[in-house]
Amino acid sequence: MASTLKTILFFSIFTVFFLSRVSPKPHPLDSLTPSEFLLVRAIVNQSYPTFTHKLSFQYVGLEEPDKQVVKSWLSEPSSQPPPRQALVILRLNQQTRELIVDLSIRSVVSDKLYSGFGYSTVTTEDQEAAVDLALKHGPFLASIRRRGINISEIACFSQTIGWYGQMKTNRQLQVKCYYLDGTVNSYLRPIGGITIVADIEQMKISKYVDRAVIPLPKAEGTDYRASMITLPFGPHFNAAPPKPPGQTGFKLDVNVVSWANWKFHLAFDARVGPVISLASIYDAEKKTYRQVMYRSYISELFVPYQDPTEGWYRTTIFDSGEYGLGNYVVPLEPLNDCPSGAVFVDVYYAASDSKPVQVPDAMCIFERHSGDVMWRHSDVKREITETRPDISIVVRMVATAGNYDYILDWEFKPSGSIKFLIGLTGVLQVKAVPYTNTDQIEEEVYGTLVAGNTIGVSHDHFLTYHLDLDIDGDANSFVKTHLIRKRVKDENIPRKSYWNVEHEIAKTESDAKIQIGLNPPELLVVNPNKETKFGNNVGYRLVPGSTARPLLAIDDFPQIRAAFTNNNVWVTPYNKSEKWAGGRFVDRSRGDDTLAVWTKKNRRIKNKDIVMWYTVGFHHVPCQEDFPVMPTLSVGFELKPTNFFEYNPVLKTVPPQHLSWPNCTK
Amino acid sequence: MASTLKTILFFSIFTVFFLSRVSPKPHPLDSLTPSEFLLVRAIVNQSYPTFTHKLSFQYVGLEEPDKQVVKSWLSEPSSQPPPRQALVILRLNQQTRELIVDLSIRSVVSDKLYSGFGYSTVTTEDQEAAVDLALKHGPFLASIRRRGINISEIACFSQTIGWYGQMKTNRQLQVKCYYLDGTVNSYLRPIGGITIVADIEQMKISKYVDRAVIPLPKAEGTDYRASMITLPFGPHFNAAPPKPPGQTGFKLDVNVVSWANWKFHLAFDARVGPVISLASIYDAEKKTYRQVMYRSYISELFVPYQDPTEGWYRTTIFDSGEYGLGNYVVPLEPLNDCPSGAVFVDVYYAASDSKPVQVPDAMCIFERHSGDVMWRHSDVKREITETRPDISIVVRMVATAGNYDYILDWEFKPSGSIKFLIGLTGVLQVKAVPYTNTDQIEEEVYGTLVAGNTIGVSHDHFLTYHLDLDIDGDANSFVKTHLIRKRVKDENIPRKSYWNVEHEIAKTESDAKIQIGLNPPELLVVNPNKETKFGNNVGYRLVPGSTARPLLAIDDFPQIRAAFTNNNVWVTPYNKSEKWAGGRFVDRSRGDDTLAVWTKKNRRIKNKDIVMWYTVGFHHVPCQEDFPVMPTLSVGFELKPTNFFEYNPVLKTVPPQHLSWPNCTK
Structure with missing residues (x-):
């Protein structure tokens, strides 16, 4: 569920040129800059002037160069970087188009009509349009009156609706409304019993049902602001000790982070959020x-709710493909969200007119001193610790x-772990219910x-990571190390x-579909062409965590669309176009462009440039402790x-110089 | 494998009386104090004078009072605490005796001959005796000469040998020897090809085989001291920021820790190490x-090595039952083992003459500021973070x-999590091998x-926790919450x-034997007699981690002895005598006194005072990064x-006052 308001910064044409001039030579994997978003806008508007076209930018992001092009530039970084290109997905006159815009030659180099199933990420405007339609819908206003509540205290949010076998699908969003009236918590007083579906292409309410008036959950106990807490207070804590001034511990050179023995490139994308390359x-x-790792990001996030009734069965959300994880980014609060010594980075994404939206302090980078031990050994006899x-x-x-x-x-x-x-x-x-005690249910x-009157609805979270590992080079193999009783x-x-x-080396994609069970094999990506001096293949091992x-x-529709979660692990040969496990057009998709479909080709993956996909999953049966704000659950x-x-x-490190x-x- | 040297502090009789006088009224769950160990010694020596008896204290620990006695004292802490008692396991004239010594009335209140299978934890003296026997064994000295190495550079360690179906077992230990000569790492230059088994009752070598001379691994690269590192150095790090002086953040009242909303009692036991009550x-x-939790500790630690050859098949160690996890305790290094602001606690255990051994700085308590977020929420529309x-x-x-x-x-x-x-x-x-590259193998x-020339031998670690949960009272039930597809x-x-x-409530022990697989149920301990105001049973959930x-x-002998690891979870009714999952007498045990045997009674566990047993397991296939000291692997x-x-x-906490x-x- 996405909030509909973002601060949009307006950049003048002057700003464009100014920024273009001062920005240093970009790294080929840098996110698009504000001036680049405006340049995209200018170039696209030349092809499709807005006074003749109904035009909306659904997605604007870096069209990343081929891996070999990036690697060849990296081998000689003083050479001319590859041309900057943007991938643009347009909704144009009720059609979807995919464009590649070349920013160096300032022109559209590819422009394709997409005629398959599904739509790109919804925009803020799409979401606001759905909410506006609901709030002006006569029957809805009548429902509000029937409930005797105040329309000015209502906050509505739109939500994607999925696909349930329909032959024809339009761009539609459902609208869920909540009551405020005494709370600032926008999500804990649901106005139950109502289904609203809005067609955001035809701009009309396509389905409206008011099934029943259900008691509103109370406002009391839903506020979470420190300034508003009432007795009894929770425990008081010490703050973390501050870092000495200026001690961040790492170097941030534009977008390249260097720290201790690590170096990596940091970018941001509207669809997937952080990208570490x-x-x-x-x-x-x-x-x-x-x-170690060419590129990694969260390729999709699938959140199916487990309530099959009319008001809820549609709520099976693909957050990356339907909204964009990056579009969800919020500013971080120094010292509370990220500890002392953190460095904050602003990010930008494109609004639906391709003007840049700035989110200040959107990412932070910090040294973590966990209080754990990196390694130790005591030898009492030899008096060594x-x-x-x-x-x-x-x-x-x-x-x-x-x-x-x-x-x-x-x-x-x-130690090399990530x-x-x-x-x-x-x-x-x-969800609102008439009950105030389980014995009534x-x-x-x-x-x-x-x-x-409040049911925390059961649901799952599945985060599918795209992990393009290049262990000491491109050509890698995926190895299952079985532990066999003898x-x-x-x-x-x-x-x-x-x-x-x-050791079993996966030859093709079907050898690499893994469901992690009771005694799973150890899973490694190795470079079969590189050995240690003792003859072991150099590699990295996947250490799974929560694997629900x-x-x-x-065969259920949401699961067909989310078939990429059917295995915990998949391995594919590198293919620049296979970026998003749920497919390119996920809103109302039919599951015909997912990781599960791609791997049916059963391509060879042995000693190839390969990508590992890993799904972190967890089932969430809510409990009272999750109300009104959940203590963080980590996986x-x-x-x-x-x-x-x-x-x-890390053997040859010395204990740090401790400060007083x-x-x-x- | 246990080192054989510990610093023993000698306490005079004067010290006993001195300490007895000044120590405050003890908490019924306090560890035995140095003076109490000496008092045990004095009382036992009255019954069994050492000039007429061959006497060794294999274990001396608190004989904890019945739970109801403790709880009744807790309800009125100004009342007389229950009498202090010690559980003493003696090896006396080649027999095992179990004594209960009452320290208040200064007498032995129970003294039983143990005639079952197995022996108690081995003592430092037992271990030294085995090593001494080996180092004086003619054939061993000949083997050393044959290898052309220097006897003065040899370090030997003794190890338990398990049980492999023999009808008769004696107290025996195997001895493994290593070469130093240029390294201080006592464990990386194994002298291969030799089996030595010592009978520590008969005081003779009972088995000696020198199968083959195997090349010694090199000393080079095995040192791990900061003072001795050579180029290339590892990365340099910042120290963690220091805490302001005096800010520990918690209160330590003798052995009771109070911090934020938590309060718990901390003790130490030679067999299991830390005990949190x-x-x-x-x-x-x-x-x-x-x-929440009446008592928790690591009940057993089973480490079977996976090499079935003559020199190795016996290496299937039960660290708690055979050595005592507490006997392994080492002093902690301030700022490196535990962060700034940590408070260190000394512990004591009994040597084989029941004189107290002091280990300074053996436990630490500290506030952790992980850099993580306890909870958060942003509402962009309402400008709330x-x-x-x-x-x-x-x-x-x-x-x-x-x-x-x-x-x-x-x-x-x-948040209430532990x-x-x-x-x-x-x-x-x-293990030493003739190979220097895998292609020779x-x-x-x-x-x-x-x-x-060095094989890191594959092995497992299984840590079985004793978790006596009392959720809001004694009478609890174990609930399996199945997630069912419908x-x-x-x-x-x-x-x-x-x-x-x-929800399935376990009625008897057999309902509560859980192997955690692909889609495990959620596992809870609830108080079926207490409900929240919305009617949910109050409870705590087990969130499993690594579950190898x-x-x-x-039917293999080590696994019969370790049958308590056959399930990840077991639940038993509280029984004071069922403390150690591997049984009381684990050295050379036959598995007839384990958790797996107790639960065959299939006792009722619904709405009873119950204990949960959880096994953390992991398989360790070593890798080169584990040499010469392993980076910490956490589970x-x-x-x-x-x-x-x-x-x-934690809703009603405020952000802490951040310091500069x-x-x-x-």
């Missing part, structure tokens, strides 16, 4: 940076999908009574069993070097 | 502390089991070539499926309040 780690032994405190660097963005807040972290550790962490907080999507309610054959040995490993699997029927996974280095890459709190009276 | 959380709404930084309190102990270092953390969060974390670091157990080697029945709804929850399952054959699990509170218990780095020039 070209992560490489310095190998002190080999005296060089070694490639060597211990190294843990430290890492984190890139954080928060995507607020209306009610929910997703805290998206990329964490790099000097952790991908999702913190889930914010407000539940709730005699029907299925599809969730938990988390407050009076019987002892030697008659002189009284023990009966042990386990040993068997979909429970919807495989994630890790990529861990496995015979990538010759030995522990300055004593100003001295 | 009486954890309760303040409910601001109910204006009272509410019980509320965000609260995460904070928690951690209790940490490190158990160095010879080569491995286990970092054992208990973390309490203000996290149990294990960090695994230290040195691998390795044409046999099974049961591990990874992690360095020249078909949509309403013909007007085009969606086909959804999931809903079905045993791969040994179920764990969480207990999370679920309808325990009426609403988010003092500017002393002002």
Whole structure:
């Protein structure tokens, strides 16, 4: 569910030229800049003048150069970078067009009509239009009067509606309305019993049902502002110790972060949010940076609600493909969202007129001192204790999908590990019911009574990461290391069993579809052409975290659209066009362009440039503690070097020089 | 593998009386004090004078009072606490005796001969005796000469040998020897090809085989001391910011920790290490502390190695039952093992003469500022951002089991969650082989070539936690919340499926044996007699982490002894005598006194005082990064309040008052 308001900064033509002049030579993977968004606008408007066309920019983002082009530029960064191009998805006169705009030659180099199923991400204007239609719809106003509530205290949000086997689909959004009147929490007083669907192409309400008047949940207890809390107060805490001034610990060179032994490029995209590219780690032994990850981002986020009744069955959301995770970005609060010493970065995305929207402090980068231990060993006999405190660097963005807040972290550790962490907080999507105690409930309610008249509806979250690993080069293989129980054959040995490993190299895509179960194999991406000096293939291992699997029927429409969640892991050969696991046109899609479909080609993946797709999943049965704002629930996974280095890459670190709190009276 | 040296502090009789006088009235769950160990010694020596008896204290620990006795004292803490008693396990004239010693009346109140299978934890003296026997064994000295190495550079360690179906077992230990000669790393230059088994009752070598001379791994690259590192150095780091002086953030009242909304009792035991009892959380709404966890500790730690050859098949270690996790405790290094602001606690255990051994700085308690977010929500439309930084309190102990270092953390969060974390670091157990590259290997080697001539042997770690939860009172039930896929029945709804929850209350122990697989149920302990105001049963949910399952054959001897790892979760009715999942006498045990055996009684567990047992497991296929000291691998699990509170218990916290780095020039 997306909020509909964003601050739009207007840039004049003067600004365009000004910014174009001062910006340094861009990195080929840099996000589009404000001036580039305006340039896209100018170029597209030349082809499609707005006074003759009904035109909306559904998506504007970097059309990334081919990987080989980027790598060739990287090998000689003083050379001319590849031309800057933008991928533009237009809604033009009720048709969808995909354009490639070349910013260097200032022209549209490709312009295709899309005639397949589904639509691109909805815009803020689309969402506002749906809400406006609802708020002006006579029967809705009558419903409000019937409930005796005040129209000026109503906040409505639009939501995508999915696809349920219809032969013909239009661009439609459902509208869900909430009551404020004594609360600032926009999501906890749902006005139940009403279905509103708006056609945002025909600009009319296409479905309206008022089934029943259901008691409104109370405003009391829903506020979450510190300034408004009432007794009893929660516990008080110390603040984290501050960093000494100026000590960020890392270098940020335009968009390239260098810290300890890591280096990576940071970008932002309206559809997927943060994009981390070209992560490489310095190998002190080999005296060089070694490639680990070419590109990683959250390719799709699928959130199906588990209430099949009229007002709720449509709520099966694809946040990246239908809204854009990047469009959800919110400013971060220094010291509370990101600790002392954090550096904040602004981001920009295109509004539906391709004017840039600036979000200040949208991402932060900080050193994390977790209080954990990086490694240690005590040898009491030899009176040795060597211990190294843990430290890492984190890139954080928060995507607020209306009610929910997703805290998206990329964490790099000097040991070579990369952790991908999702913190889930914010407000539940709730449903109004007549009940104030579970003992009154005699029907299925599809969730938990988390407050009076309030069901927290059960749902799932599936985040599918695109992980284009390049372990020490492009040509990689995916290896399943099976742990196999064996019987002892030697008659002189009284023990009966042990386990040993068997490596299976995936030859094709179907060998690499993994559901992680009771005793899963260890999953590695290795470079079959590079060995350590002891003969092990250099590699990185996937360490799974929470791996809940979909429970919807495989032939159910939402699950057909989300078939990319049917396995926890998939591996594909690199293909620049396969960016988004749910497909390019996800709103009302029919699942004909997903990762699950692509991999039916069963392409060869052995010793190829490959991409791993990993889905973090979790089922959420709400509980009262999730009301009115959920304590953060964290899930994630890790990529861990496995015979990538010759030995522990943090062995030869020394304990840091510990600081004392300055004593100003001295 | 346990190191054999500890610093023993000698206490005079004067000290006993001195300490007895000044110590405050003890909490019934306090660990035995130094003076109490000496008092035990004096009382036992009265019954069994050492000039007529061969006597060794294998274990001395608190004999904890019955739970109801403790609870009744807690309800009136000014009343006389229950009498202090010690559980003493003696090896006396080649027999095992179990004594209960009452310290208040200064006498042995129970003294039983143990005639079952297995022996108690081995002592330092037992281990040293085995090593001494080996180092004086003629054939061993000949083997050393044959290898042309220097006896004075040899470090040997003893190890338990398990049980493999023998009808008769003696107290025996195997001895593994390593070469130093240019390294201080005691575990990376194994002298291969030799089996030594020592009978520590008969005081003789019972088995000696020298199968083959295997090349010694090199000393080069095995040192891990900061003072000795050579180029190339690893990355340099900033230290964590220091806390302002005096700001620990919590109160430590003898052994009771109070912090934020939490309160718990901290103790230490030679067998299990840290013991956290009486954890309760303040409910601001109910204006009272509410019980969560009566007692929790690591009941057993099973580490089977997966090499079935003569020199290795016996290496299937039960660290708690055979050595004592507490006996492994090492001093912690301020700022590196535990961050700024940590408070350190000394612990004591009994040597084999029941004199107290002091380990300074053995546990630490600190506030963790992880850099994460406790909860947040942004409402862009209403221009609200509320965000609260995460904070928690951690209790940490490190158990160095010879080569491995286990970092054992208990973390309490203000949201009510308790996290149990294990960090695994230290040195691998390795085996010498003739190979310097994998391409030379044409046999099974049961591990990874992690360095020249060095196999890191594959193995598992299974930590079984004893979790005596008392959710808002003693009488609790264990609930499996199944997530069930259902078909949509309403013909007007085009969606086909959804999931809903079905609660199954475990009636008996067999209903509560859980293997966590692909789509596990949610597992809760609830108080069926207490409801929230909306009618949900108050409860806590187990959030599993790494759940690797045993791969040994179920009928293999080590797995019979470790049958308590066959399920990830078990639930038993509270029984004071069922403390240790592997049984009381684990060394050479036959698996006839394990959790798996107890639960065969299939006792009733519904609405009873119950104990949950959870096993954290992981398979370790070593990699080169684990050499010569492993970067910490972290695993764990969480207990999370679920309808325990009426609403988010950290909602009504305010962001902390952030501090700035003092500017002393002002």
